[in-house]
Amino acid sequence: MIHPARLTFALLLAGSSAALAQDNIDTDGDGLVSFAEVQAAYPDVTAEAFAEADGNGDGMLDETELSMAYGMGILPANY
Ligand SMILES: [Ca+2]
Numbered sequence: 001m002i003h004p005a006r007l008t009f010a011l012l013l014a015g016s017s018a019a020l021a022q023d024n025i026d027t028d029g030d031g032l033v034s035f036a037e038v039q040a041a042y043p044d045v046t047a048e049a050f051a052e053a054d055g056n057g058d059g060m061l062d063e064t065e066l067s068m069a070y071g072m073g074i075l076p077a078n079y
């Protein structure tokens with residue numbers, strides 16, 4: 001059985017690595033990742049995949065949407 005504290009630690013690690021990746025993708029540093037910024041990092045990501053990741057449909061990925069995109073495999077987990 002996995003100790004609950006270890007599981008929490010693993011989740012924290014996963015969260016911080018997603019934040020790091022966001023820093024790399026967010027080239028203009030506004031805290032949101034546009035489709036152009038995603039494509040600069042991942043040329044293979046389509047507009048359809050971006051729209052799928054953009055949960056609230058505002059055309060930008062915030063930290064929550066970005067980590068979901070990684071979790072769902074829309075964006076490559078290992079940047
Ligand atoms: Ca940006």
Ligand SMILES: [Ca+2]
Binds near residue numbers: 057058062
């Ligand atoms: Ca959004």
